[in-house]
Structure formats: C-alpha cells, structure tokens
Amino acid sequence: MTKFKFAVVSTAALAALLAAPAYAQGEPAAAAATDNADDGIIVVTARKRDETLSDVPIAVTAIDGDTLTARGINSVREAAVLSPGLNINSDGSGRAFVAIRGVGVTLVQSVQPGVGLFIDGIYQPNTAYLNNPLLDVERIEVLRGPQGTLYGKNTLGGAINVITRQPSDTLEVRANGSYAGPDNSWMVSGAVSGPIIDDVLGFRIAASHRQQDGFLTNTILNKDANRFNTDSINATLRLAPSDGFSLTVKGYYDWVDGVNIPYSRVSGPKDYRRDIQFNTLNSISYKYRGINARAEADLGGGSKLSVIGAYDMRNSFAPDSDGDFGPDNTVRSVGRDSLRTMTLETRLDSEWTDQFSTLIGLFTSNETTRVDNTDTINLIHPLLGPVNIVRNTTAKNVADTYAAFGTLFWKPTPDWEIALGLRYDRENRVSRGQVDSVTTNDILGVVPATSLTSAKLKSSEWQPKLTVSRKWTPDLLTYVSVARGYRGGGFNAPTAPEAVRTYGGDSAWTYEAGAKYATPGLTLSGAVFYNDYKNYIGLNSIAPAEGGGLVTVDLNTGDVESYGVELEAMVRPVSAWTIRGGFTYMHARITDPTAYEMTTGRTLSSDRLTFQPDWLANISTDYRIEMGGDDEVVLSAGLFGKGKRLAATLNETTPTILDSYWLTNASITYRTGPVEVALFANNIFNTEYFESYIEKTTLALAGLPASDLGITGDRRRYGVRASLKF
Numbered sequence: 001m002t003k004f005k006f007a008v009v010s011t012a013a014l015a016a017l018l019a020a021p022a023y024a025q026g027e028p029a030a031a032a033a034t035d036n037a038d039d040g041i042i043v044v045t046a047r048k049r050d051e052t053l054s055d056v057p058i059a060v061t062a063i064d065g066d067t068l069t070a071r072g073i074n075s076v077r078e079a080a081v082l083s084p085g086l087n088i089n090s091d092g093s094g095r096a097f098v099a100i101r102g103v104g105v106t107l108v109q110s111v112q113p114g115v116g117l118f119i120d121g122i123y124q125p126n127t128a129y130l131n132n133p134l135l136d137v138e139r140i141e142v143l144r145g146p147q148g149t150l151y152g153k154n155t156l157g158g159a160i161n162v163i164t165r166q167p168s169d170t171l172e173v174r175a176n177g178s179y180a181g182p183d184n185s186w187m188v189s190g191a192v193s194g195p196i197i198d199d200v201l202g203f204r205i206a207a208s209h210r211q212q213d214g215f216l217t218n219t220i221l222n223k224d225a226n227r228f229n230t231d232s233i234n235a236t237l238r239l240a241p242s243d244g245f246s247l248t249v250k251g252y253y254d255w256v257d258g259v260n261i262p263y264s265r266v267s268g269p270k271d272y273r274r275d276i277q278f279n280t281l282n283s284i285s286y287k288y289r290g291i292n293a294r295a296e297a298d299l300g301g302g303s304k305l306s307v308i309g310a311y312d313m314r315n316s317f318a319p320d321s322d323g324d325f326g327p328d329n330t331v332r333s334v335g336r337d338s339l340r341t342m343t344l345e346t347r348l349d350s351e352w353t354d355q356f357s358t359l360i361g362l363f364t365s366n367e368t369t370r371v372d373n374t375d376t377i378n379l380i381h382p383l384l385g386p387v388n389i390v391r392n393t394t395a396k397n398v399a400d401t402y403a404a405f406g407t408l409f410w411k412p413t414p415d416w417e418i419a420l421g422l423r424y425d426r427e428n429r430v431s432r433g434q435v436d437s438v439t440t441n442d443i444l445g446v447v448p449a450t451s452l453t454s455a456k457l458k459s460s461e462w463q464p465k466l467t468v469s470r471k472w473t474p475d476l477l478t479y480v481s482v483a484r485g486y487r488g489g490g491f492n493a494p495t496a497p498e499a500v501r502t503y504g505g506d507s508a509w510t511y512e513a514g515a516k517y518a519t520p521g522l523t524l525s526g527a528v529f530y531n532d533y534k535n536y537i538g539l540n541s542i543a544p545a546e547g548g549g550l551v552t553v554d555l556n557t558g559d560v561e562s563y564g565v566e567l568e569a570m571v572r573p574v575s576a577w578t579i580r581g582g583f584t585y586m587h588a589r590i591t592d593p594t595a596y597e598m599t600t601g602r603t604l605s606s607d608r609l610t611f612q613p614d615w616l617a618n619i620s621t622d623y624r625i626e627m628g629g630d631d632e633v634v635l636s637a638g639l640f641g642k643g644k645r646l647a648a649t650l651n652e653t654t655p656t657i658l659d660s661y662w663l664t665n666a667s668i669t670y671r672t673g674p675v676e677v678a679l680f681a682n683n684i685f686n687t688e689y690f691e692s693y694i695e696k697t698t699l700a701l702a703g704l705p706a707s708d709l710g711i712t713g714d715r716r717r718y719g720v721r722a723s724l725k726f
Contacts, residue, residue, distance in 0.1 A: 044141050045163070047407075047419075048150050048347065048359060054518040057417070057469035057479035059085075059144040059527045061568065061582075065137045065165065069176055069723055070669070072680065074187060074210060076117065076140065076160055077130045081618060081640045083142040084566040084582040086115075086158075088130055089611055091692035091711050093228060093258025093284055094316060096130040100144050102562040102588025102612045103508050103531050104157020104487065105538040107648070111554055114487045114506070114537070116147065116155035119162045120250065122292050122310040123152065125341055125367055132254055132288065135232045136174070136191045136206035138165045144566075145510045145529065146485025148463030149407055149421030152363060156485025156508045166248065167202030167238040168193040173726055174206075180680070180719030185212035200241055207233040215715050216262050218276045220327050225276040226711075229257040244298035254288040260318065263325055263694065263709035269647065269658050272688040272712045278322040279329060289313045302351035307344075314339040323375070324704050331549070331704075335373040342366045360406035367399040371493075377549045379703075381441075388440040389548040395433035395494050402426045407465075419467040425486070429457040431501075433494025437547030451546050453494040455501045461486040477516045484509050487537065492553045495545040500553045500599065506535040521572040526565065533560035536590070538609060541600045541650060542701040550702045557596040560609065562588035576626070581619035588612050606646050606655035611692070613643035613660070634669040642689075647708075649695035656708070661689040674726040681718040689713045 042053040046060045053062050061083040073079050077096055080088040090096045099105040104114025106127050117124040134140075140162050147155040171194040179186040189208030196203055214226030234252035259282045264273050292310035299305055315338045323331030347361035377389040407421035432454045439447040463486055469479035489505040514527035536557045545551035564586035572578050590607040597603055620638030627633060640663045647656040664685055669678035692711045700706040 044139070045161070046141055046143050049349065054516050054523070055471070055477060057419070057467050057477065057481070057514070059512065059514055059525075059529075059566065061086075061142045063140045063142075065139055068134060068137055068140070070676075070678075072178060072187075072682075072721060074133050075131050076134065076162065079134070079140055082582075084568055084584040084616060085144050085586065086142055086160075087612060087616065087642075089691055090131060092260030092262070092282075093131055093256055094128040094286055095260060096127040097611050097692070098127055098130060098157075099609070099612055100142075100158035101529060101531060101564065101566075101584070102560070102586050102609055103485075103510070103533055104155075105536070105609055105612065107538060107610060108540070108554065110492075111490055111537055112154050112488050114154060115157040116151050116159040117162070118151065118159060120164055120292065121161075121294070121308050121345070122290075122312065123154075123341075123343060123365070124312070125154075126314070126339065128286065128314070129288075132256065133208055133210055133230045133232045134162065135189065135208050135234060135252075136165050136204070138163045144527075145481070145512055146463065146465065146483040146508060148425075148483070148485050149405055149423045149465045150359070152403060152405075152423065153401070153425045153427070153461065153463070154487045156487050156506070164234070164236075164250075165191070165193070165204060165206075167195075167204040167236055169195055169199065169202060171195075174724070176721070176723040178719060178721040180682075180717040183213040183215055183714075183717070185717060185719070186210070200239065202238045202240075204236040204238075205234075207231075214262075215712070216264070216274050216276055218262075218278060218281060220277050220279055221281065223281060225262045225278075225281065226259055227257075228259075231255040244300075246296050248294045249291070250293075251291045252289070254286070256286040256288070258284060260284050260321070261325075261711075263692075263711055265326065265707040266710045268708060269656055269690065269693060269710070271708075271710070272690070273710075274712055277327050278325070279327050280320045280322045280332070282318070282321050284316060284318040284321075287313075287315045302357075304349045306347045306349070308346075309344045310342070312339075312341045312343075325699060325709055326705055328705070330378055332376045333373055335371070337369065337371045340366075340368045355411050357409045358406065359409070361404070363401070363403040363405070365399075365401045367397075367401075369395075369397040371395045371397075375549070379549075384441050384443050386441070387444075387548075389437060390440075391435065391437040391495070391545075391547040391549070393433065393435050393494055393547075395431060395491075397429065397431045397491055399427060399429040399488075415471045417467075417469045419465075419469075421465040423463040425459070425461050425463065427457070427459045427461075427488050429488070429491070431455045431491040431494075435494050435546045439548060449547060451494075453498075453501065453546075455491055457489050457491070457502055457504075459486075459488055459505055461505070461507075475517055475519050478514070480513045482509070482511050489537070490554065493545075493551055495547060495551045496553050497543050497546075500543060500555065503537060503554055503556050504535055506533065506537045506556065508533040523570045524568070526567045528565045529563060531560075531562040531588075533562060535595070536560045536609075539596055539604075541596075541602065542698065555596055555599055558590055558594055559592040560588060560590050562586055576624040578622045579620070582617065584616045586612075586614060588614075602650065603652045605649060605651045605653055608646040608655070610648050611645050613645045615641070615643040615660075617641040629672075631670075631672045634667075634671065636669065637664075637666040639664055647690075647693035647695050648698070650697040650701060651695055652697075656693065656695040658690050658693055661687055663687055663689075675722070675724050677720065677722045679718075679720055681716065683714060683716045686716045687713075 143159045147159040175190040177188045187210040191206035193204035211229040216225040218225040236250040240246040290312035318335040321333040343365040351357040379387045403425045405423035465483035467481040509532045512529040516525040566584040625633045694709040696706040
C-alpha cells in the first residue's frame with residue numbers, strides 16, 4: 001500500500017467506517033439532504049447566479065453531495081441515472097459516450113465534448129473526466145439544452161456543473177467508506193475543513209481511494225479484465241479579508257489505473273458472455289493535476305466582479321494495447337498522450353434597477369495535446385507473404401479560443417422575466433503530425449518511410465439564447481426558450497487520409513417549453529423540446545492508414561432532429577414517505593445522412609443515433625421509521641430503465657439493436673446522530689445488459705477475424721456502507 005493510500009485509509013479509520021457498493025448504476029433517484037431540499041428550496045448556480053431551483057427557467061436537475069454519498073455514486077457517469085435526458089456509457093477508464101436529449105453525442109475522446117463538463121466553473125475538455133472520481137462534492141447540476149451564452153462552446157447538448165465543497169468557518173469532518181462483493185469493490189474517503197484565521201482564512205482537504213476487480217475475466221491471461229483503481233486528493237484555501245472580497249485557491253491530483261476496451265467476442269446482442277480473449281490486459285493509467293483560483297469582489301452599486309483562472313494537466317500511458325480484439329498478435333500498440341489546458345474567465349454581474357440586470361464577460365483558453373503512439377502490425381499479404389510494420393505516430397494539436405458573452409435580464413413586471421443572451425466564440429486549431437514507419441518483408445526487404453502532416457481549423461460562431469418566463473403563482477413557473485449551441489470540429493490521427501484529416505463542427509437550435517410547480521410535499525417539472533441538429537459528429541469509419549494498415553476516422557454524418565418530453569416529480573404522501581421519479585422520451589433520428597455517404601461511399605443501416613435510447617426512466621421510494629431521539633431506519637428501493645439502443649455498426653443493411661433493461665436496487669440504512677450505516681444491493685436480479693457493443697463489420701473491414709464485440713454491465717453487488725459527518 002502506498003503512503004498516500006495509507007493516509008487516506010487512516011483518515012477514514014478515525015471514524016471506524018465500513019463500506020457499501022462503490023458503484024450505483026441504476027440507483028434510484030436521490031433523496032434530498034434536508035426537508036427544505038425535499039420541498040424544492042435548493043439553491044443552484046445554473047445561470048451563474050444564486051437562484052432557487054424552482055425559480056430557474058431552465059430544465060435542470062440538482063443532485064446534492066449527501067445524495068451521491070448515500071447512493072454510492074463516485075463519478076459523473078454513475079450520477080447520470082439520476083437526471084432525465086442524460087445518457088452516459090463507457091467502454092474504458094478513459095472513454096465515455098455522452099449526450100443529452102440525443103444532442104451532443106460524443107463517442108470517442110478525441111472528439112470535443114458536445115455536453116460540457118465544468119468543475120467549480122472550470123471547463124474540462126475531454127469526456128474521460130466523466131469517469132473520474134467525485135471527491136467532496138457539494139452538488140451536481142445537469143442543465144439540459146444549449147448553454148453557450150453562459151457556459152461556452154461545446155455545450156450544444158447541455159452542461160454538467162460539478163460544485164465541490166468550500167472551506168467552512170467551523171471545524172468540519174466527513175468520512176465515508178464502503179465494501180461490496182463479489183468483485184472486491186471498496187472505497188474510503190475523508191475530508192477536513194475549518195478556519196485558519198477566524199472569518200478570514202479557511203482550508204479544506206479531501207482524499208479518497210477506490211478500487212474494484214470488476215466482473216470480466218481475461219481467459220487467455222487468467223486475470224481480471226476490467227479492474228479499476230483511483231486515488232484522489234485536493235486542497236482548498238479561501239481568503240476573505242473583507243465582506244466585499246474573497247480569493248479561493250484549489251489544487252488537485254487524481255491517479256487512475258484501469259483498462260480500455262475490454263470487449264468480449266460475442267455471437268449477437270443477446271450473448272452476454274464475460275470472458276475476454278486479448279493477449280494483453282489493455283492497461284491504461286492517467287494522472288490529472290491542476291490548480292485554479294477564483295477572485296470575487298463586490299464593486300458596489302449592485303455590481304460583482306469574478307475572475308477565474310486555471311491550469312489543468314492530464315497524462316496517460318498505455319504500455320501494451322491489443323488492437324485486433326483477440327488472441328492473435330496482429331496489432332499491438334504503446335501509447336502516451338498529454339493534455340495541457342489554461343483558461344481565464346472574467347464576469348461582471350450588475351443589477352442596474354429592480355427591472356434590469358446584466359451578466360457580461362470575457363473568456364480565453366489554450367489547449368495543447370501531444371500524442372506518441374507506436375503500432376506493431378503483423379499481416380499476411382496474399383502475394384508478399386508475412387509483412388511486419390512498425391509505425392510511430394506523433395502529433396501536437398493546439399487550440400486557442402477567445403469569447404465574449406453577455407445576458408440581459410429584464411423583468412417588466414414582478415411576474416415576468418425576459419433573458420436575452422449572446423456569445424461569440426472564435427477558435428483557431430492547428431495539428432502537426434509525423435508518421436515514421438518501417439516495413440519488413442522477405443521480398444521487399446526493409447522499407448523505411450516518413451511523412452509529415454498538418455491541418456488547420458478556424459471557426460467564428462454566434463450562440464444566442466432567448467428565454468421568456470412567468471411566475472403565475474408563488475408555486476408555479478412556466479417558460480419558453482430558443483437557443484443555439486455549437487461544438488468545434490477536430491482532427492483525425494496523422495495516419496488518416498488527407499481528405500478526412502479534419503471534420504467540421506456541429507450545431508443545434510433548440511426550442512423548449514417547460515413548467516415547474518413546487519409546494520411542500522410535492523414538486524413537479526416538465527418540458528417539451530425540439531432540436532434541429534446540423535452537421536452531426538457522431539459516426540466513424542475505417543480508412544487506409546499512412547504507413548500501412550487501417551485507421552478509424554471520425555466524420556460529420558449529416559442532419560438530425562430530436563424531439564420529446566421529460567418529467568420529474570417528488571411526492572410525499574406522508575411525512576415519512578418520499579417517492580421520486582423521472583422520465584424522458586426522445587425521438588432522435590438522422591434525417592439526412594448525405595455527408596456520411598459522400599465521404600465514405602457507404603450507407604447507414606439505421607437512422608437511429610448510436611447508443612441513444614428512445615426512453616430513460618427512474619423511480620424510487622424512501623420510507624423513514626423513527627426509532628426515538630436522533631435514530632431512524634430508512635428503507636429504500638428503486639428502478640432505473642433504459643430503452644433499446646443502436647449498437648456501434650458499419651453494417652449497411654442490418655442494424656444491431658440492444659435490448660432495453662431495468663435495474664433494481666434496495667437498501668436499509670440506520671442513522672444515529674452523525675453516523676450512518678447501510679446495507680446495499682445493486683442490480684438485485686442480476687439483469688444482463690450491454691454497456692457498449694460493436695457490430696462485426698468494423699473488424700471485417702479492418703481485415704481482422706470478424707465477430708461482434710460487447711462489454712456487459714455490472715452484475716449484482718451487495719455490501720455495507722458507513723459515513724460520518726460532524
């Protein structure tokens with residue numbers, strides 16, 4: 001055990017904690033932390049201002065940190081089950097597929113996210129962050145629909161805003177732990193916060209360790225094929241020398257060790273086997289480090305100034321990856337990459353009169369990505385016989401973004417509000433790469449080759465948003481909105497053909513109408529929406545690679561329309577019993593695949609979007625039994641469901657459709673004062689389902705032994721969890 005792990009375990013051991021399942025796929029919709037939160041009085045910053053959830057004219061779900069702990073949720077990907085319309089799947093520690101309402105689909109990490117992820121207001125430019133551990137989180141806000149006017153480009157589907165806990169004015173200690181079987185899944189975390197100088201300088205330190213063996217086995221190597229291990233630590237200082245000024249500085253370090261693409265070779269979408277037959281584990285490790293600072297000043301006259309700066313670093317290393325998805329030694333790879341991101345944002349929030357207020361700002365960022373991959377390819381050529389190719393690919397991609405944004409809030413009467421926002425983004429992206437290859441063959445001998453590639457992308461985009469809302473009664477709010485969202489384009493690998501070295505950005509116009517009703521014991525919210533989605537980035541194909549072999553390329557597919565309805569509700573029939581639920585129906589279909597067909601010369605077997613279901617649903621119930629004093633027992637149960645989905649496929653005639661599924665979970669929790677202990681069971685009925693799936697045409701086009709590939713979801717977990725806070 002490393003010194004860091006020992007420190008984390010020791011912190012939690014102070015509370016003598018046991019543990020519960022660290023994974024909550026399918027956990028029921030969350031119980032709010034307090035009665036006030038249950039009644040809808042939840043303060044959010046969805047519009048970069050403090051507002052109650054029931055008064056924000058946006059389709060937004062807020063999940064508080066105590067709920068995440070109670071449900072054993074440790075990543076944004078796991079938290080997706082608690083938010084209508086948010087769909088996240090994954091096929092590896094550094095890979096996540098995300099979309100909201102079928103918009104902003106991101107299938108691979110090289111494509112810019114279409115759903116923006118922000119941690120304490122800092123943009124995270126890669127979907128790998130969706131798998132990262134959530135540490136000491138106050139709440140998660142999921143905003144549906146384009147959020148460009150306040151959150152920037154790459155939020156055409158929506159935004160996920162993670163807010164961590166800040167230093168407290170009094171001593172605060174939190175500790176959590178869990179253990180679950182049968183895959184040895186355990187987690188321990190702790191946080192300490194308090195003043196250094198009363199009312200002037202405060203601190204907060206948090207750390208966690210999580211690991212699990214997973215449910216997949218590599219039968220070639222006789223080892224766990226889907227292990228996951230993370231360590232995290234962060235520290236925050238907050239200086240507030242006066243009532244009108246504060247400075248918050250935070251640093252963090254995350255270590256992630258896991259695997260990528262642990263696919264089984266399966267016979268079809270009902271073959272849920274869990275044996276992996278790679279001749280390597282496909283191990284991958286990540287290191288995330290960063291520091292950010294936020295200064296806030298009250299300028300007087302109703303104006304507040306905020307300045308946020310951040311420097312974030314990510315490094316990954318994959319020492320031995322299997323590119324042929326099988327026991328043959330056809331394609332092997334060693335890969336490294338690094339991502340450096342610097343961001344700076346300035347916001348001025350001004351209240352001019354009781355009727356007029358504005359929020360304006362400037363933003364700039366620089367992203368630098370470096371990639372170094374070595375591929376070893378062993379082929380049998382029909383004329384030349386055995387051919388060995390060793391190819392080293394290096395690339396450096398640089399992206400600079402500059403933006404200006406502003407929103408005018410006008411309240412012509414106390415009941416009406418009109419919010420008109422506009423954002424302008426200018427992006428310059430440059431990619432430079434080099435491919436060095438050596439081909440060895442008995443007939444050809446040794447043939448070295450070198451090629452240099454470069455590509456550029458520029459975009460200048462306007463993102464407007466108009467929202468009109470009315471507060472009919474203190475309990476009822478309605479709104480309508482129209483907004484445009486945009487995502488920047490990107491680069492394929494330097495080995496890609498020149499014609500598909502780049503792909504353009506995509507965009508969506510969204511039209512929405514919604515209503516919110518909140519009274520003690522009852523909250524209801526709903527929305528209908530229509531998305532006109534252009535130049536959709538969501539499919540890829542196979543192309544000849546520079547230096548030999550084949551390369552996967554991302555493409556603009558064409559146009560998509562997405563429409564539907566979503567509902568959320570909480571009802572408390574009696575004071576001890578709470579029922580929550582959420583439901584989304586969305587019809588997301590490709591309406592014009594011309595761009596894909598012209599680029600690839602292939603047709604699509606379905607107009608559905610990859611991995612996007614037509615419906616998502618969850619329902620949960622929590623019943624409290626008072627035991628006297630501060631003691632109580634809480635009985636909880638819930639269901640999470642996902643509709644049928646299209647698998648990743650290049651088949652031109654027959655689509656592969658994955659079955660819908662429901663997961664059932666339950667828990668019994670005992671609370672006494674600051675201590676909570678719970679018994680948990682997730683996926684009680686051992687439901688079988690696919691987390692990811694690739695139809696066999698992809699392997700066939702690559703000249704590899706063809707079969708479908710699937711990653712099955714986690715089986716039943718059961719265990720114990722405990723937590724302490726004071």
